[in-house]
Each structure stands twice: as C-alpha cells, then as structure tokens.
Amino acid sequence: MGTLADLIEIYIKQRLKQSQDQEIELSRAQLAEVFRCVPSQINYVLTTRFTLDRGFIIESRRGGGGYIRVLQIQTDDTDKAAAKLFKQIGTTVSERDLENYLLTFYDLGILTGKQAQVIKGIVQQETGLVEQDKDKLRASLLRAMLCMVLK
Amino acid sequence: MGTLADLIEIYIKQRLKQSQDQEIELSRAQLAEVFRCVPSQINYVLTTRFTLDRGFIIESRRGGGGYIRVLQIQTDDTDKAAAKLFKQIGTTVSERDLENYLLTFYDLGILTGKQAQVIKGIVQQETGLVEQDKDKLRASLLRAMLCMVLK
DNA sequence: CCTCCTTTGACTATTTCTGACCTTTGACTA
DNA sequence: TAGTCAAAGGTCAGAAATAGTCAAAGGAGG
DSSP states (O other): OOOHHHHHHHHHHHHHHHSSSSEEEEOHHHHHHHTTSOHHHHHHHHHHHSOGGGTEEEEEEOSTTOEEEEEEOOOOSHHHHHHHHHHHOOSOOOHHHHHHHHHHHHHTTSSOHHHHHHHHHHHHHHHHTOSSOHHHHHHHHHHHHHHHHHO | OOOHHHHHHHHHHHHHHHSSSSEEEEOHHHHHHHTTSOHHHHHHHHHHHSOGGGTEEEEEEOSTTOEEEEEEOOOSGGGHHHHHHHHHOOSOOOHHHHHHHHHHHHHTTSSOHHHHHHHHHHHHHHHTTOSSOHHHHHHHHHHHHHHHHHO
8 A cells, every 4th residue: 555645645544543532633743754755645535534524623733842733532432433424414415425424434333344335336336327417326335335334 | 368457467466465455566667667568558457357246445646656466255155146136236236136135144143133123223324324325325335334244 | 221239428426625815812011 | 142054844837647428430230
C-alpha cells in the first residue's frame, strides 16, 4: 500500500492510538521534514482523511510556536454509536458518503475490512447498472447490507 | 483459441488462484503494458468477465497510487447451484419472484429461514420508500444481500 | 452481408503532490 | 503603543499519475 499520503495517515493514526486521550499535537514543518515532502502535503492529508465526518477534529495555530492538533472524537458506547450512524443514513448517499460510512463502521468494529470492501464493491457494481437515482440506490443497498451483517 | 481478452482473463484468474485470500490488486496501466494493449482493454475484460453474477467483485481507485482490486466470492463448489441461480436473477425482480428465489435458496440450504425472512423484510421496507423501479431495486437488493451471505 | 464480440483511442474524472504566494502570531524594539 | 520581523501554518492552482467511458473500427462465424 502506498502513497505518501497513506503513510502519513497511518503515522498520525498510530500516534493517536498511542496517545492517552485521543489527541496529539504536530508540527507541520517537522512532519513534512520527516516524510520529505512539502508542508502543504500535510494539509492535504488532514483535509482529505481527518475530516469531521470521519470522526476527527483539527485545530491549529500559526506563528511562532504554532501547531496542528488532531483530536479523535470519542466514540461512546459502540452499539449506540452504530445505531445512531445507521439512523443517520438518509435517503441519498453519495460515493464519498459511502466511503465515510464504511470507514466509520469499520472503526467502530461493526464491519471487518473485508466486509466493508465487499459492500463497497457491490454498491459500485449495482449503481453502475442504473442511470438515475444512484444516490438513492446506494442508500438502500448500504442499509440492506448492514442489516445482513448486524442480524 | 484465444483472444487477447481471454488471455487477460486467464491471467487474472491465475493470480486469484495463487493469492491467499481470493483477492488481488492490479495496476491497469502495467497490466496493459504486459499485454501490449490499450488500458481500456483491461476494463473490457473486467466488465465482461469479472461480473458480480460470475462471483467477482471489482473495486478501484483513480489518481496517484490508484489500483484495481479483484475479489472472488463463491470460492468452493458447494454453492455452484447458488451461483447458477444467482446468475438467473435478472435486472428486475417482482415480489412474487422474490418469494420464489428466497424459497429456492432456502431449499438449497444457502439461506436459513431467518435470513430469508430478514431479506424479505428489508426488501419490502426499502421498496416501500421509492415510487419507481421497484423491480429493479428488488433485484439489486437481492443480489447485494445474497453476496453478503455467501461471503 | 449481418451480427456480435473485441480492440482501440480520444476524451473525461479523480487523487496525489508540489510550489508560489498569503495570513497569523508573538517577540522585540523604538 | 506602534511598528517590524521572523516563524509558523493556510490556500490554491496546476502538474502528474491513475483509472473510467463511450463510440467507432475491426474481425470471425453464420
């Protein structure tokens, strides 16, 4: 596996896991140094992978002594969180939404990586067969397959 | 005999067989290079031969570090009958068709009674939410949920 | 010669990576 | 206090690296 962005993502998640309270502080410039890339690459990783809907919060400050802080939102009771998330699935689900839902369910331990992969693949294939309302179909399929797993 | 498409198909199946978990990752461009063809030829092979109803799932990603992942389901021969029946599921499934399919899968021992019930319930619920193309949705949902069970 | 499957390539879509330029913060200094 | 400056981090557009789509051309068997 492999892009630089992936590696940086893994690194940050590792640090989060090791941290006491799901919260770490980074130096953008230093991190860029470690991975031998331009600093804005760090921003890229943060904005594409550590989004709110994936359960992360980013704060930062510029200037001398500046920092970037990454917080992982506490997931309380797993089942409750899953139920909440499940309810949250609306009538339409974009491709990006799907990705985020699957990632979150995976993080919650509701889905295995394999299951998430299978769901993603099936949804891609099934939505490829229709012209209209792909977003609605995605929502239906996601709900249906989650039900099968949760049953 | 062999068209190029056939060769590529054989190659991918070989790789799948050699893989640990019926899952491989390909680079479209590289594969096209190996077979000295245009990249879209790979898509042709995948869409014509590695379809869901033949027991394959395709996932892919574009951009830097992009890939095409091929997963095989229905690994053993025990669900050959299921595969055959699965194949028969067309683009549309009426409510009566659904009953019949579920019954048959139940008889074949592919689905437990509980699972069949759950599927029926979910399909009813989901089709209740849309106005048009209920038959198409039924087909998609049935396929999707069967995949989850078979996996 | 008709039809269906295969092959091709021009055009499109998406993701990652980079660099030039911009903004904010705080310390120092006049 | 106000001004200046260095040290962060932020933005954005574009290049590079992949993959997807679609229609037209090619070819083999009836």
